[in-house]
Amino acid sequence: MKVFVFDLDGTILMDSHNIHPSNLKAINLLLEKGKKIVFASGRMLPSVRKLLQRYFDVEFPIIAYNGSVVWTNEHGKIMELKIEPQRASQIVQKLRSLNVHRQAYVDDKLVVEEDNEHARAYSEHSGIELTFVDDLAELVAEHGATKLLAIAEPERLDAIIPELRDEFDDVLIFKSFSNYLDFVPSQTDKGRALKVLAEKLGFDLREAVAFGDNDNDVALLRSVGLGVAVRNGTKSLKEVADVVVEENFLGGPGNFLLDLFDRGWFD
Structure with a gap:
């Protein structure tokens, strides 16, 4: 897998709105391995960027407003949809x-x-x-x-x-x-937005892993090669997920990835 897509609230953020240490460790290890990291959130674009700048020195591709906006530091807004x-x-x-x-x-x-x-x-x-x-x-x-x-x-x-x-x-x-x-x-969803991003940046959705917790992540998980839900996620999301991991407050996504590192998946 080459691309890792993370929802924020309820997924890699704890209830305190901070990134769980296990998630932060896993993301930094993925960066060291040269993997592409994408964040997909219902938050507005400035909110996502401000939060990530607390933890990272690099800018990431971002899907914001639940998929209405796709942004990269290199290209600016690749897509922006509006309610008329x-x-x-x-x-x-x-x-x-x-x-x-x-x-x-x-x-x-x-x-x-x-x-x-x-x-x-x-x-x-x-x-x-x-x-x-x-x-x-x-x-x-x-x-x-x-x-x-x-x-x-x-x-x-x-x-x-x-x-x-x-x-x-x-x-x-x-x-x-x-x-x-x-x-x-009406045409907004994170899965469709990720497809737009994939076409722009040239990656295959079948080589992507996505993590989420809520109904607004269903299309996202369906669009990728491996969809991962946290245990605190909604029933409908867990039904479409390939894997269900520990809750957000336990660092479920990070622990899942760190276990894969220990097994040598990224060697």
Whole structure:
């Protein structure tokens, strides 16, 4: 295997949002062996880059916004998909009417119209400053959105998902965390984004290994030669995985790879 693709939150990050030491050790060993490392996250691009710069001196290819953006340091944004302006505005207005927190990702900025605990907690989690506007629906009506996000209690989101999917059936709507509901362009998924990256950089998806934990990683694991889920992952992801490893907080992906190193797989 020549390419290793890692989801971040819930996979190689502990619940403290730090990379588990076993995962860090394994990734550095892979780099020493000349393997290509890719990170694929639901996070916005600046958030992924900022997090990785805490641990590494090199820039990696990144799939961000659950596959809406593909970026490399050499080429910049290879792909960027957006929810078209009118539709994005309609979604924001709908979420406002449902009285749930909503935020938009516009030109790599995290934009909100209310200063509340959800916005502040997300800003702290992502490491990205908030940009405030008076009317979020008006902003996205002009610019569109790379992604929209609703934040609420899990039960509240579960209750409104059917209505939202029925009304906005041309947009992908799914949970990236129990209390995060993502809205992305219909053609967005990490698997498709990885294919775009593979074509640009010239690697074979059959020689790739991918690690994930949530439903937004299903297409990613299906697209590669070996799909690995962490034990804390969703049922649907573990059903499509070739291998299930220990939980994220135990460093499951790293321990799996370190065991392969010990067995001489990379010699």
